[in-house]
Amino acid sequence: MTVYSKIIGTGSCLPPRRVTNDDLAQQLAAKGIETSDEWIVSRSGISARHYADPGVQTSDLAVQAARRAIEMARLQPNDIDLIILATSTPDHYGGFPSTACVVQRKLAIDNGCPAMDVQAVCSGFVYAVSxxxxxxxxxxxxxxLVIGAEVFSRILNFEDRTTCVLFGDGAGAIVLSAAAEPGVLATRLHSDGSHGDILCVPGSFSNGAIEGSAFLHMDGQAVFKLAVSVLEKVANEALQAAGMKASEIDWLIPHQANIRIMQGTAKKLDLPLSKMVVTVDQHGNTSAASIPLALDAAVRDGRVKPGQNVLMEGVGGGFTWGAVLARM
Structure with missing residues (x-):
């Protein structure tokens, strides 16, 4: 019998602290940096984002999202036999123990199942699902259990208005389970390391200290041009692999980075904007968490229904990109 994988549960977590563009503008003004709600919205579509409080770790957000996904799947934590967590902001320097293992401990999963982190930045969730x-x-x-979780506020330079206004914190999760009927219809992944410098944290560790900058660096124009190009191509690759046409997509859930990139991708696929799930306006760019956060929002408010076809696609530092086409 052919075995398929199917999404049977979704969950998400946003830190309670919501920061609007006006809040951020006041914070930056105290440092002599000028920005405004109009400036941020016009360039990104972002109106607000959430920040984790001091002491709250990536694993804390991941655990809450995971619990909700496991509950929707009508499973118990020990029914999970593999944990894959996508993050660029792990709990520990050096990345170990992995944040996935920390989540395993906090969920009290004691069945000995493997747990691992995946690092593909904003494409991380798509990589992990694949x-x-x-x-x-x-x-x-x-x-x-597949999780995307980030506390990007910890790596933002709040003296650089071109990047600090874009990102937020959060976590999203799914339970992907063996099924007799198709769920995940196709996945496609890519990377091109020659573009690694356009979106990165350029610092490195040496003798217990960071050499160089520990803040996120982004060449916005270069990222924009590359993202629009590769997202259309990988979406069509996934559709071709599944033997489907773009018109058969019920929902497009792109990485929530910039509303113009998202709208550009929908336009190239000839999809109406009404078929695109948008949360970037309220979440900002939550990197690996953005797609599962948006998916959970659309599942819980009833937009995404069983049997519908959902195209999820992401692009991120590395440079990485990929797509997952799934039937819910």
Whole structure:
């Protein structure tokens, strides 16, 4: 019997502290940096974002999202037999123990299942879903917890208005389980390391200290041009692999980075904007968390329904990009 993987639960978590553009403008004005709600919205579509309080870690947000996804899936934590967590802001310097292992401990999953982090920045969730799908189809695992979680506010330079206004914190999760009917229809992943410098944290570790900058750096124009180009191509690759046309997509859930990039992708796929899930206005760019946050929002408010086809696609530092086409 052919084994497929299917999304049976979604969950999300946003930190309670909501920061509007006006809040951020006041904070930056105290440093002599000028910005405004109009300036931010016109360039990104972002009106607000959420920041984690001091002491709140990536794993804390991930655990809350995971619990909600497991509950929707009508499973218990120990039913999970693999944890894959996508993040660029792990709990620990050096990345170990992995944040996935920290989540495993906090969820009290004591069945010995493997847990690992995936690092593909804003494409991380799409990468993680593709890995999980492969494990399930190979018969190695049955219930995989896939999480995207970030506290990007910790790596923002609040003296650089071109980047600090764009990002937020949050977590989203899904439970991907073995099924007799198709769920994940196709996945496609890519990367091109020659573009690594246009979106990066350029610092490095040496002798217990950071050499160089520990803040996010982005060449916005270069990222914009590359993102619009590769997202259309990878979407069509996933559709071709599944033997489908763009007109069969019920919902487009792109990485929530910039409303203009998102609208450009929908236009190139000839999809009406009414078929695109948008949360960037209230969440900002939450990197690996953005797609599962948007998916959970649309599932819980009833937009995304069982049997519908959802195209999820992301692009991020590395440079990485990918797409997942799934039937809910």
């Amino acid at each position: 890995v999980a799908d492969s494990f399930i189809k190979a018969g190695a695992h049955k219930n995989v």
